[in-house]
Amino acid sequence: MHDDHTTLAAAPFWRTKTLEQMDSAEWESLCDGCGRCCLVKLQDEDTEAIAYTDIGCQLLDDFNCRCRNYPDRQKQVPDCVRLTPETVRALGWLPPSCGYRLVEEGRDLYWWHHLVSGDRETVHAAGVSVRGKVAALEDELPLEDYVDHMVRWPLRLPRGAVRKTAKG
Ligand code: SF4
Ligand code: SF4
Numbered sequence: 001m002h003d004d005h006t007t008l009a010a011a012p013f014w015r016t017k018t019l020e021q022m023d024s025a026e027w028e029s030l031c032d033g034c035g036r037c038c039l040v041k042l043q044d045e046d047t048e049a050i051a052y053t054d055i056g057c058q059l060l061d062d063f064n065c066r067c068r069n070y071p072d073r074q075k076q077v078p079d080c081v082r083l084t085p086e087t088v089r090a091l092g093w094l095p096p097s098c099g100y101r102l103v104e105e106g107r108d109l110y111w112w113h114h115l116v117s118g119d120r121e122t123v124h125a126a127g128v129s130v131r132g133k134v135a136a137l138e139d140e141l142p143l144e145d146y147v148d149h150m151v152r153w154p155l156r157l158p159r160g161a162v163r164k165t166a167k168g
């Protein structure tokens with residue numbers, strides 16, 4: 001019997017699966033490696049509003065934009081948030097570019113995501129990652145200086161990051 005489905009290219013997993021349905025390799029690959037969530041955030045005591053800073057977590061490799069001790073990170077940084085489908089839904093501060101947030105909102109990944117481009121450098125080329133934007137790591141500054149490092153860019157998309165393709 002002829003099967004029409006064999007002639008169609010399979011849609012990629014992030015368009016067909018919910019966060020809950022992904023296996024662990026798919027889940028991990030959904031991270032674009034931007035490093036934005038590894039920036040220190042400050043919370044206003046009165047309003048509970050969260051503000052990003054351009055200060056990196058003590059374990060952030062600010063060139064590769066990756067955790068320097070991912071398997072053991074919660075021993076060194078107990079307040080590092082472990083992302084799960086529930087936390088992705090609950091956290092209000094995940095960047096609009098974050099692969100988990102995009103899929104949770106039913107949106108597609110952008111051209112610079114490595115699952116689309118096939119290249120882990122495109123997140124840097126598009127200006128989405130924190131490469132070149134981290135002023136200091138948290139253990140390099142006194143706490144009272146953090147407030148001077150509040151920034152808005154982690155909650156925005158750079159202009160070149162929203163177009164449809166690398167050339168478009
Ligand atoms: S913000 Fe999202 S995509 Fe970027 S590093 Fe964090 S988890 Fe990964
Ligand atoms: S411990 Fe690692 S994953 Fe967690 S915030 Fe710090 S750099 Fe990011």
